[in-house]
Amino acid sequence: MNAEVPRTAVITVDEFGIVTGWNRGAERALGHTAEDAVGRRAGELLMPEGGAPFWDGPPERDDWLGWLSARCADGRVVRARGAGHRLMDRATRGPWVLVASVEDAAGPRPLPQEVERAVVDWLFSVSPVAVTMYDTDLRCIRQNAAMTRMSGISEADRKGLRLPEVLSGPDAAAWEQRLRRVLETGETAFSGEMRGRLPANPDRDSVFLASASALRGADGETLGLCTTVADVTQQIRSRERLTLLNEASTRIGSTLDVMRTARELADAVVPRLADWVTVDLLETLLRGDEPGPFSGVVALRRAANQSIIEGAPEAVRQPGEVDIYPPYTPAVRCMATGRSTRHRVTDRDMRDWLARDPARAEKFREYGFQSIMGVPIRARGMTLGITMFYRRTKDPFTEDDQLLAEELVARAAICLDNARRFDRERTAALSLQQSLLPRGTPAQAAVETASRYLPAGAGRGWRATGSM
Structure with a gap:
């Protein structure tokens, strides 16, 4: 042998x-x-x-x-x-x-x-391909090591379970219906993009591609199914991030209006990156001045709100209103360091902030925010404001989410700084133009001279016609 x-x-x-x-x-x-x-x-x-x-x-x-x-x-x-x-x-x-x-x-x-x-x-x-075998009742009879790693559930615990008992989400039931058709027809089936959550990652949706084929005995009798599954979550999210960046590059900065640019940034990221977004800017930016250093309590003017809920009821401040951020808040720390931050509501910094801000804490409880991310708005070495991203789901912001948010905010920051410089130069030009105008109405020398030689009372009833 x-x-x-x-x-x-x-x-x-x-x-x-x-x-x-x-x-x-x-x-x-x-x-x-x-x-x-x-x-x-x-x-x-x-x-x-x-x-x-x-x-x-x-x-x-x-x-x-x-x-x-x-x-x-x-x-x-x-x-x-x-x-x-x-x-x-x-x-x-x-x-x-x-x-x-x-x-x-x-x-x-x-x-x-x-x-x-x-x-x-x-x-x-050893195979890197995740494989599961089902009987004719679509209950698991065996899975390989790759599937164990992907699913987060051992082969012993998986045996006897149907797919919807392991993968949560409506796509699981739809895929199981296709598996039944494979048993009936013997035709191989492909899932397309199938979304759901597995025990290995219960707080975040994953995307899978799957195939299913019938298992037949020597006599041609159908014994069950064999499925292969690939986790393509990262590839799909990379594609979605690239799409978002491409769309944002055409949407953000369509005008030299500061407030509109802030709204375009907020509109671009909801709902694909966050459930709720606020854009706050320094007063100096809105006046067209050079942003100066800040410390302690920082007053920022709300430039934009955007939410997955119509009307943005989560807002503590409306556009145009001033929001006050004490020095211990994530927003001020983020602006002071110039670095983005990510927090869960259970973090100590978040608990301290919400404990001292009852109105904001009530909004967090009412709308179920679970995590936040702060990204400073910086352009040409200057801090112009802060963009805060909020999520209601248990999916925390990831490092990839942070990199994407930083790229989007960086693009918006350049547009905001260009708008600030435009306002400043326009204001300077208007001031110069006004300074060159005469201070008073010049005297009508010809009329004054003629009036000296007219007889007394001769000017009564006379009306200038504008021509000789």
């Missing part, structure tokens, strides 16, 4: 169709050394029969099973029975692992039991 093992080829092919791995079994079966094979196009060495190479197929295709024509080092072409699996999620063209058994004069060689056992062990212990 051991003599058969080297004839089992294990080959990896990347998303560009280039051979990246070539084991000793492939060397023995085809004659090409790993040094010769790695780096070559897979199509030069292997070609699936009856169709295009599976590694060039659509991204949603994750598995392949069939016959290949393989070219040996001595020029011979032999047949091989192979099974391939894509290692990454179907959102991208990920790398493939191909396990193939090379045919010789005695006919095709099946995979030895040791190899089959090794492949199964790899799938459930």
